[in-house]
Amino acid sequence: MNTRYLPYLLILPSVLFLLLFFGWPVLSAFLLAFREGEGWGLGQFRRMAQDLYFQDALRNTLLLTAVIVPLQVALALGMALLLPRLGGGRDLFLYFWTIPLGISDLAAGIVWLAIFTERGYLNSLLHALGLLDTPTGWLTYEHPTALFLSVVAAEVWRATPLVLLILVAGLQLIPKELIEAAEVFGATPWVRFWRITLPLLKPSLQVALILRTVLAFEVFAVVVALGGRNLPVLAGEAYFWYADYQNPGVAAAYAVLILGISLAATFLYLKALRVREEVYG
Amino acid sequence: MGSIRVENVVKRFGKVEALKGVRLQVQDQEFLVLLGPSGCGKTTLLRIVAGLETPTQGEVYIGERRVTHLPPRLRGIAMVFQNYAIFPHLTVYENVAFGLRMKRRPEAAIRQKVREVAALLRIEELLERYPAQLSGGQRQRVAVARALAVEPEVLLMDEPLSNLDALLRLEMRAELKRLLKETRTTTLYVTHDQVEAMSLADRIAVMRQGEIVQLGTPTEIYHHPADTFVGGFIGNPPMNFLPVVAEGGQVVLDGLRLPSPAERGPLLLGIRAEDLEVFPEPVEGGFAARVLVVEPLGPHLQLTLEREGTTFRALADPGFAAAPGATLYLRPKEGRVRFFHPETGKAL
Amino acid sequence: MRVWPWLLALAFTLWVLLPIYLIALSAFSPREAVYAWPKAFLPGSLSLETLRFFFGVEGVWRATATSLVVAGLTVAFSLLLGAPAGYALARFPFPGRDAFRVLLILTRAFPIVVLALPLAVLFLRVGLYDTPLGVALVHTALTLPFAVLVSASLFLSIPKELEEAAWTLGCTRTQAFVKVVLPLALPGLAATAIFAFITSWNEVFAASVLTLQNKTLTAYLLTLLDESPLPFKFAGGFFLVVPALVFLFLVRRYLFTLWGISHR
Numbered sequence: 001m002n003t004r005y006l007p008y009l010l011i012l013p014s015v016l017f018l019l020l021f022f023g024w025p026v027l028s029a030f031l032l033a034f035r036e037g038e039g040w041g042l043g044q045f046r047r048m049a050q051d052l053y054f055q056d057a058l059r060n061t062l063l064l065t066a067v068i069v070p071l072q073v074a075l076a077l078g079m080a081l082l083l084p085r086l087g088g089g090r091d092l093f094l095y096f097w098t099i100p101l102g103i104s105d106l107a108a109g110i111v112w113l114a115i116f117t118e119r120g121y122l123n124s125l126l127h128a129l130g131l132l133d134t135p136t137g138w139l140t141y142e143h144p145t146a147l148f149l150s151v152v153a154a155e156v157w158r159a160t161p162l163v164l165l166i167l168v169a170g171l172q173l174i175p176k177e178l179i180e181a182a183e184v185f186g187a188t189p190w191v192r193f194w195r196i197t198l199p200l201l202k203p204s205l206q207v208a209l210i211l212r213t214v215l216a217f218e219v220f221a222v223v224v225a226l227g228g229r230n231l232p233v234l235a236g237e238a239y240f241w242y243a244d245y246q247n248p249g250v251a252a253a254y255a256v257l258i259l260g261i262s263l264a265a266t267f268l269y270l271k272a273l274r275v276r277e278e279v280y281g
Numbered sequence: 282m283g284s285i286r287v288e289n290v291v292k293r294f295g296k297v298e299a300l301k302g303v304r305l306q307v308q309d310q311e312f313l314v315l316l317g318p319s320g321c322g323k324t325t326l327l328r329i330v331a332g333l334e335t336p337t338q339g340e341v342y343i344g345e346r347r348v349t350h351l352p353p354r355l356r357g358i359a360m361v362f363q364n365y366a367i368f369p370h371l372t373v374y375e376n377v378a379f380g381l382r383m384k385r386r387p388e389a390a391i392r393q394k395v396r397e398v399a400a401l402l403r404i405e406e407l408l409e410r411y412p413a414q415l416s417g418g419q420r421q422r423v424a425v426a427r428a429l430a431v432e433p434e435v436l437l438m439d440e441p442l443s444n445l446d447a448l449l450r451l452e453m454r455a456e457l458k459r460l461l462k463e464t465r466t467t468t469l470y471v472t473h474d475q476v477e478a479m480s481l482a483d484r485i486a487v488m489r490q491g492e493i494v495q496l497g498t499p500t501e502i503y504h505h506p507a508d509t510f511v512g513g514f515i516g517n518p519p520m521n522f523l524p525v526v527a528e529g530g531q532v533v534l535d536g537l538r539l540p541s542p543a544e545r546g547p548l549l550l551g552i553r554a555e556d557l558e559v560f561p562e563p564v565e566g567g568f569a570a571r572v573l574v575v576e577p578l579g580p581h582l583q584l585t586l587e588r589e590g591t592t593f594r595a596l597a598d599p600g601f602a603a604a605p606g607a608t609l610y611l612r613p614k615e616g617r618v619r620f621f622h623p624e625t626g627k628a629l
Numbered sequence: 630m631r632v633w634p635w636l637l638a639l640a641f642t643l644w645v646l647l648p649i650y651l652i653a654l655s656a657f658s659p660r661e662a663v664y665a666w667p668k669a670f671l672p673g674s675l676s677l678e679t680l681r682f683f684f685g686v687e688g689v690w691r692a693t694a695t696s697l698v699v700a701g702l703t704v705a706f707s708l709l710l711g712a713p714a715g716y717a718l719a720r721f722p723f724p725g726r727d728a729f730r731v732l733l734i735l736t737r738a739f740p741i742v743v744l745a746l747p748l749a750v751l752f753l754r755v756g757l758y759d760t761p762l763g764v765a766l767v768h769t770a771l772t773l774p775f776a777v778l779v780s781a782s783l784f785l786s787i788p789k790e791l792e793e794a795a796w797t798l799g800c801t802r803t804q805a806f807v808k809v810v811l812p813l814a815l816p817g818l819a820a821t822a823i824f825a826f827i828t829s830w831n832e833v834f835a836a837s838v839l840t841l842q843n844k845t846l847t848a849y850l851l852t853l854l855d856e857s858p859l860p861f862k863f864a865g866g867f868f869l870v871v872p873a874l875v876f877l878f879l880v881r882r883y884l885f886t887l888w889g890i891s892h893r
């Protein structure tokens with residue numbers, strides 16, 4: 001049976017598709033962003049940088065990422081390590097904790113809008129506790145910190161399960177004997193965690209961090225649902241420039257910027273968390 | 282018409298040469314066993330006959346047809362896999378009927394054939410079950426039934442009994458023997474279990490590192506191994522090899538004198554443990570050795586002995602009195618001694 | 630048995646479930662309750678008024694239909710392109726296999742924002758702009774790498790001998806795939822399909838950028854966010870969440886294949 005060419009035949013459609021829908025757009029995003037009149041230049045980037053919202057958008061995006069990602073990883077790690085202690089309840093809890101996986105960012109934004117809005121459940125709770133008299137709008141330009149924290153809450157709620165799954169899958173790969181051996185040699189749980197579990201979990205952590213960071217840089221619908229444009233973010237600006245101002249050039253400049261910091265972050269993670277070959281072949 | 286001919290088949294996987302020019306002929310209705318240690322290329326050869334692997338060089342014929350480049354479905358074969366490979370999503374009935382359906386046999390003919398092989402393999406009761414509800418031995422039967430149902434010219438089996446526990450293996454072995462005598466299907470059977478090979482085979486092909494080193498009936502192979510490898514691989518305990526020196530066309534070992542195939546020089550004397558008679562006192566035509574270990578195995582006493590730095594084994598009656606450290610005298614039975622070349626290991 | 634792991638676990642569970650409960654409560658409350666101050670945490674008077682109002686708004690049904698069409702196309706494309714490639718990854722050690730894997734994994738570093746904008750320009754030119762097909766193609770770009778990796782791990786879990794047995798019993802490669810591999814992979818492939826469906830159903834950015842009139846539900850809701858009243862948003866949010874719950878229930882057996890493993 002001649003099977004030499006069969007695998008290539010089978011992957012060909014996917015390869016072509018991916019090249020067309022990843023390779024081409026990336027290339028033309030650059031072309032679009034560096035186009036200036038008839039020639040080439042940084043004009044689109046200049047326009048982007050001079051825009052009123054740009055600095056806020058950049059700062060907010062980076063800050064959100066810096067707060068959300070570590071929080072998610074810490075929380076997910078806690079949940080993942082908690083699971084084995086729950087005995088038979090493990091599967092049920094894992095099921096509950098992963099429910100937000102299927103919830104879109106827009107839906108998550110709206111869900112938390114019901115909580116944080118002026119007459120929402122948070123304020124009602126504060127009222128019940130006697131901390132608040134009249135409804136207060138937190139999701140406004142005047143309360144940037146409150147708005148920021150709301151976005152953090154919604155994002156952490158929505159996307160921690162993804163990290164959790166990656167880490168649980170990673171933990172399952174760690175041989176039980178290793179941990180038991182350490183136990184036999186008298187390592188405390190704390191030492192076991194730092195010296196064995198965490199280093200062996202590095203590949204999974206790396207994957208989770210890259211994935212979540214790239215996704216955090218394109219945070220969009222949650223923010224828009226909660227605060228409109230009161231908390232500008234990069235992806236949001238790209239959208240507004242494209243859809244509202246009808247200016248694909250500047251929008252593409254934003255896109256290229258997002259791509260740039262995404263790749264930089266990926267590269268950094270790969271460097272900082274280098275996984276030695278011998279750990280996982 | 283159901284013969285297999287393998288001509289100069291070479292198979293390389295990258296740098297590994299799994300088969301180094303194998304020739305083999307399986308006669309019509311013959312049961313031929315491929316026997317050899319792990320990694321010697323048995324499975325590879327079988328898969329090449331089946332068409333699951335293409336040879337790097339060489340040709341395969343089934344009947345009079347050259348099938349080297351035909352896909353498995355056009356070769357007129359059926360195969361029983363080591364892990365049975367029963368389709369888990371089909372009932373036993375549908376598993377057995379699978380090959381017949383592929384041949385587009387009419388439904389009535391299929392039903393009749395399935396009943397027939399099911400009866401032959403005693404799985405009539407299981408036909409409506411799914412494989413997950415079967416025991417290992419039952420699965421094995423289903424796999425054989427599925428293969429026989431298509432009435433193949435040639436049946437190929439790759440260690441079909443190795444996943445069964447010891448008792449079940451014995452039982453299935455006997456059953457297979459009965460079955461294949463009845464159906465008279467040409468069979469190429471792979472195993473690394475020499476007892477299985479001896480008990481089932483019309484002829485055995487012993488393989489080693491990608492080559493067939495000996496092809497013969499079980500008796501031939503047992504009593505006339507082609508080299509020290511075959512002698513050592515077949516039989517339990519393996520054949521003993523004692524280094525001796527020939528002088529003047531004779532080998533002398535204490536009181537033992539044998540005509541040697543070489544005029545002079547070193548040789549290996551091969552003798553099976555059960556072909557050595559054991560005596561407590563010096564005996565005419567015997568040689569001396571010191572007892573190292575005594576193991577009562579039930580039907581006989583297995584002795585491990587030492588002579589001039591070489592250890593070997595002999596079997597004595599269970600009542601024989603022997604203690605480690607004692608000196609015993611051994612005499613080979615008439616006509617059971619073989620000589621081998623000390624370097625190449627080939628029989629002389 | 631110590632109590633604190635259970636308390637902690639319950640706290641996490643509450644954290645996950647409480648917001649869902651609250652959005653459901655909002656969606657099933659009458660209009661006045663949505664604006665009430667302070668809000669009640671227990672259902673007072675349940676009513677379908679809010680949801681009925683939501684579905685009464687012009688364009689919601691149409692957008693829902695568009696979402697379904699887009700998601701359906703995405704599922705079809707992902708499986709038709711992804712399953713063969715996954716099969717190749719699982720069964721053949723061909724040169725270039727690792728490069729292909731790297732390509733698949735690399736796609737994760739590229740934000741959807743980068744894809745959507747230039748494609749919008751391209752689609753305008755070739756007439757795919759503002760069509761469900763165009764959106765589905767971009768969504769497929771998101772789901773295809775997953776579909777390939779997940780189906781590869783599914784096919785890998787089906788012993789090769791089953792296929793070989795089918796070949797020896799008279800099947801061609803294609804017949805063996807259809808009769809043996811496919812039935813065994815089907816539940817997993819169904820989970821992959823559901824995954825592609827929900828990814829498409831949830832996606833906002835590309836869907837918004839690539840459409841004008843024929844918006845998907847998420848894109849449509851996004852354009853209405855500014856001007857729509859709270860009850861409308863809450864009903865919409867709830868309506869978006871429901872498929873997610875059903876979805877997770879359906880694929881819970883494949884949770885790890887779909888996310889945990891395929892991300893390695």
Ligand SMILES: Nc1ncnc2c1ncn2[C@@H]1O[C@H](COP(=O)(O)OP(=O)(O)OP(=O)(O)O)[C@@H](O)[C@H]1O
Pocket residue numbers: 294297298299317318319320321322323324325326473
């Ligand atoms: N697909 C393959 N790729 C590379 N090497 C292979 C492949 N299949 C077999 N080999 C090598 O070819 C040699 C023969 O293998 P084969 O499976 O035929 O042995 P075997 O005699 O069946 O052994 P066992 O009794 O353990 O089943 C081995 O060295 C094996 O490593």
Ligand SMILES: [Mg+2]
Pocket residue numbers: 323324325
């Ligand atoms: Mg083998």
